[in-house]
Amino acid sequence: MDLAKFKFPLIKNRLETGEFYYFCASEPKYKTKTLIATRAFLKHHPMDKILVIGAAGQLGSELTRALADQFGGDQVIATDLRATASSLFPYCRFEVLDVMDKEALWTMVKKERVTQIYHLAAVLSATGEKNPHFAWSLNMDSLLHVLELAKEVGLDKIYWPSSIAVFGPSTPNVNTPQFCEKNPNTVYGISKLAGEGWCNYYFEKFGVDVRSLRYPGLIGYKSLPGGGTTDYAVDIYHKAIANQPFTCFLSENTYLPMMYMPDAIKATLDLMNAPKESVKIRSSYNLAGMSFSPKEIFASIKKEVPGFEINYQVDFRQSIADSWPDSIDDSRARADWGWKPSYDLDSMSRDILKHLPTFFPPQF
Numbered sequence: 001m002d003l004a005k006f007k008f009p010l011i012k013n014r015l016e017t018g019e020f021y022y023f024c025a026s027e028p029k030y031k032t033k034t035l036i037a038t039r040a041f042l043k044h045h046p047m048d049k050i051l052v053i054g055a056a057g058q059l060g061s062e063l064t065r066a067l068a069d070q071f072g073g074d075q076v077i078a079t080d081l082r083a084t085a086s087s088l089f090p091y092c093r094f095e096v097l098d099v100m101d102k103e104a105l106w107t108m109v110k111k112e113r114v115t116q117i118y119h120l121a122a123v124l125s126a127t128g129e130k131n132p133h134f135a136w137s138l139n140m141d142s143l144l145h146v147l148e149l150a151k152e153v154g155l156d157k158i159y160w161p162s163s164i165a166v167f168g169p170s171t172p173n174v175n176t177p178q179f180c181e182k183n184p185n186t187v188y189g190i191s192k193l194a195g196e197g198w199c200n201y202y203f204e205k206f207g208v209d210v211r212s213l214r215y216p217g218l219i220g221y222k223s224l225p226g227g228g229t230t231d232y233a234v235d236i237y238h239k240a241i242a243n244q245p246f247t248c249f250l251s252e253n254t255y256l257p258m259m260y261m262p263d264a265i266k267a268t269l270d271l272m273n274a275p276k277e278s279v280k281i282r283s284s285y286n287l288a289g290m291s292f293s294p295k296e297i298f299a300s301i302k303k304e305v306p307g308f309e310i311n312y313q314v315d316f317r318q319s320i321a322d323s324w325p326d327s328i329d330d331s332r333a334r335a336d337w338g339w340k341p342s343y344d345l346d347s348m349s350r351d352i353l354k355h356l357p358t359f360f361p362p363q364f
């Protein structure tokens with residue numbers, strides 16, 4: 001097909017990538033019609049350009065890859081505070097970006113014609129308690145920068161993660177419902193709850209298509225623990241492959257909602273790809289994968305690593321964990337956009353123990 005005669009660069013780009021092969025018609029008689037369809041379609045669907053903020057974190061390092069697989073590496077810009085993180089992103093562009101620098105963020109979004117932002121930068125629960133004011137301003141101001149930008153520039157979609165940390169001691173802790181009392185007792189949880197309110201506000205008042213999930217503890221093998229209370233369940237696998245005993249900072253029967261990273265990535269993409277009208281909750285969706293205690297994850301690992309040992313030295317993180325639910329009711333996510341997890345504790349343990357040594361060779 002002679003592309004030169006089509007003066008519309010987006011069409012050229014689409015045709016070259018083959019993405020719109022259906023429209024470009026191997027059938028000559030449909031040629032005119034299909035090109036008109038393509039022009040009309042593109043008028044309303046400009047190419048997606050994805051900006052990931054906090055891309056080098058636990059979630060970001062895996063989600064960015066999945067986004068590059070979906071949209072193409074050229075369409076994704078991974079950003080993080082640390083320049084050294086660039087080595088994590090050979091498959092897409094990397095830029096240093098401090099999300100607190102509103103000017104730099106706005107300039108990048110406009111210059112790069114960004115259409116979607118995944119804003120993943122945050123200070124997590126345990127780290128946040130060590131410097132509450134910093135955690136509040138980073139978690140809150142950065143979200144407001146992004147929401148305001150989305151409103152002013154007219155971005156297509158925003159993704160912002162919330163957390164089970166929005167719940168607190170007065171929340172029903174088994175099968176915690178989507179809508180219930182919330183009295184978070186960490187600055188991280190307070191900022192996530194306030195952030196949910198802001199997301200809902202920008203959607204209701206300004207039509208910003210912002211979507212969010214209340215993640216349980218996320219467990220993956222491609223990055224190191226990031227200062228969360230649930231991160232004991234990441235750390236434990238590193239000790240298991242190094243044949244070292246694990247010292248757990250939570251007591252053995254502390255149940256928490258957890259999720260294996262591939263499920264979390266799938267949930268995020270499913271939510272973001274869902275039609276707008278299916279996304280009925282604009283604060284944040286409850287999301288569940290599995291629920292277990294330190295004793296149970298230890299038993300699961302021990303099936304694969306028989307000599308593994310655990311001991312307990314409970315610290316300040318116990319009271320954070322005690323204020324969070326044991327398990328979550330995610331029926332709204334299932335009903336609205338078809339959420340269903342794939343992994344349970346044992347299948348996750350087997351998968352992590354198989355792959356972790358390649359990513360992080362054991363430190364003996």
Ligand code: AKB
Nearest residue numbers: 124125163228229230
């Ligand atoms: C944390 O433990 O702080 C996080 C979370 C549950 O949001 N993993």
